[in-house]
Amino acid sequence: MKVKVTARGGVRRLSLWQRSPSLVMGLVIVAVAVFVAVFPQLLTSADPYASDQAAMLLGPSAQHWFGTDNYGRDLFSRVVYGTRIDLLIGLGCVAVPFVFGSLLGLIAGYYGGKVDAIIMRVLDVFMAFPFLIMVIAIVAILGPGTRNLLIAMWIVGWKEYTRLIRSEVLVAKQSEYVQSARTMGYSDLRIMLRHILPNVISSAIVYAASDIVMCMGTAASLSYLGIGVEPTTPEWGAIINGGKSFINSAWWITVIPGAVLAVVGWGFSMLGDGLSDLLRADTH
Amino acid sequence: MDNILEVEHLKMYYCGKVETVRAVDDVSFHVERGETFGIVGESGCGKSTVCKSLVKMMPPPGRIVDGSVRYNGRELTTLSEGQMRAVRGGEIGMIFQDPMTALNPVMKIKDQIYESLRRQKLSKKEMYARGVELLRLVDIPEPEKRMEEYVHQFSGGMRQRVMIAITLAANPKLLIADEPTTALDVTIQDQIIRLIGRLKEELGMSVIIITHDLGVVNEMCDRVVVMYAGHIVEQAETRELFDHPMHPYTQGLIRSLPRAEGREKLEPIPGAPPNLAAEIPGCPFADRCARCTPACREALPPLREVRPGHLSACVHDDLEVSV
């Protein structure tokens, strides 16, 4: 729990809910999603891959909560098992660019000059291509599949982190606490990692939360386009793609996974929003 | 002499979600027509907040909880936002500490002056002539050339002059200057102080100066109030205040400044100002005051006349000490 110390030394506790309601709601949604991803077997006994010719395109019912698809697979269990895949894709797509991009931004901002110029010109090249086109091109070269999808997202995802962190470092570098660290004779590495990074990383963390949503959306759209994960995998985008031919007769195949994707995405956005509230309030 | 502004029992609180900050707590004063009135105090004492609430420009969640502000006998606290805007851009003008942020960087100086002349329905030619006249009035050399320039082409002192010119365009009768010289160098500060003094005389304005600098108060103001923790603790004519400071806080402030004459040891006021979100039953200065007695902590001492025309909010008598 955060404690707010008043000028007279009195201590006043604020609940997390008071400090940032959107953070709490985001946390709840994300926690539920993580729980589902870790323990899918607790929620459903049905096999997400098992097709049942007798139960094709059934609407939502007590037996099949989300209905069944055109192969008679239970949609609820497919959505539940898909949570793990989608969360892993979301986190996997973000983790590598977050670390790599932030470090590049830190180096570019701190050293400036030629180092900065080189990193930023390379970045400009990547910025010149539209995000989705580039992902599709890379996947087209490497071939479809979860691993290649991740690699494609890594290649295009780092630049935002670099730009964000670099601009924050440029500001932090001028601040007196960094100058004072330099007058103490600290090494560049120490100043960068211990004095600058903790003060600039919050914006990247906030961005990462919304980036996860974007990555999940991109992964789903690629699956929908048929170049993401293998079609049989219970991934939300793939499920939606599978249902598109039946949209008039069996709306639940597309609408329900779509709604789940939207809610989880909303959860991550609110988490990012709440984090930025909290981190901003933290130092003031 | 009559009063151009009368403030009575003004209370401006920041009513936040978790706490209420009593930024201005029961403040009364008046400004006489044609005088320069000073409000002095340290940061967080409420001096700026008072002036922002006079023209209802307090940032949220600030609210005027109680009290009245009368300008030429007209109540301002009950005006609508639209009526208030006419007062702000008209009879009451304001200048701020940082002219760089108060001026628009992408507009030519002349266009910014035209903006504040708009209400007067002048022709283009008249506006130009008036703009040049205003810049000349505030001692800007080559006003015709300067009209076409942008803020970044002006030095700090020149920017403050431009700011004053823009404010004067609306012919204000009352000028509120919030730390007008704090961001400036001493030689430039000196120039701006003289400029405001001269303009006041020439244009027959009344001026409110808000500052933390006792030297500025001494050089500019006819009368002054000292604020501490949202309250007025002392009020007097300037000469009287410096010759006979009566409140322990005012005395402490003067003693913590290095004197021009010699090297007497500075006597700082111990501690720091109180938190305005907490309820303070007695005198807000009690915790830092060397003369604090149990009586000080019981009730807020009212302002009372301790010498002719000199008010102080301290329960003690025999306060006069040489400082």
Place this chain on the structure above:
Amino acid sequence: MSNTPLLRLENVSTRFAIPQGILDAVRKKPKQYLTAVDQVTLDVESGDTLGLVGESGCGKSTLAKTVIGLYQPTSGRILFQGEDLAAMTRQQRRARSGDIQMVFQDPYSSLNPRMTVRQVLQEELRVHDMCPPEEMDRRIVELLEMVGLTEQQADRLPSAFSGGQRQRIGIARALALNPKIIIADEPVSALDVSIQAQVINLLIELQQKLGLTVLFISHDLQVVRYISNRVAVMYLGRTMELGETDPLFAHPLHPYTDILLKAAPRMTAEARQKKTAAIHGDLPSPIHLPTGCRFHPRCPYATDLCRQTEPELREVCPGRFCACHHPLEGGGV
């Protein structure tokens, strides 16, 4: 005066190139420079408190940052105990960084907002191997008490402290490495008057107790007068006047010093009567300096000589230096 002062600046200049646009570079336009510090020569004796005073843009802060090594001087020598700091490699310089320490201006931005006071001091002592681990806590308490803070406050983040307390933390941090020289860059100008006096008194007390040498930078003449025993007045990168505090304030020789003294708002009765400003005109741009004496466009006593020839800083009487062709006789005030 001994032959080797603790700190000696010899013709130190610090120049910055003005960033050029691509178009200017293509057209081979000559690069423009801003000379923030121009040929400054100063001696600081051990135990001195030297006040550096001047308006914004006079180079006082740049000079401080050049001495501490945040900027590299363009020319000149910075001799600390006879060794030239400017000629050292970064490694050598780093090893000497404990000898000269700095107190910064802004108590709100000079502390890392995510490190507690204890972490700040610990890191410093550890990096420089100043203190064995078992002594660490004792040393930190000692430092905190020296600046008037308590042990209980050690584990708080900077956001829990007021401006005055933060400045005390800044001083504790500067003292941790047992420096010989403290450079204080406007250490009290961000503080309220009543708090300002607390910090000034603390600095004086520490200076006397620890035998420190202090380079005190401020725009506030009265504060400089109070704390320093010698004063250098700077204008647009140059030293205009240098001497013992009391005679300099009582009888300024340089017209600029005189005007600075007259311009500062004071609390005296005479100041209330004053109707005209002490000086007209603005500071010239430091990129396009005036010819001759850089003060001549604003100087009431300027002659043709001043407009053509730049005056050297010369010793007018023992210990008293002034860069003016026509020093005021017997002082101006």
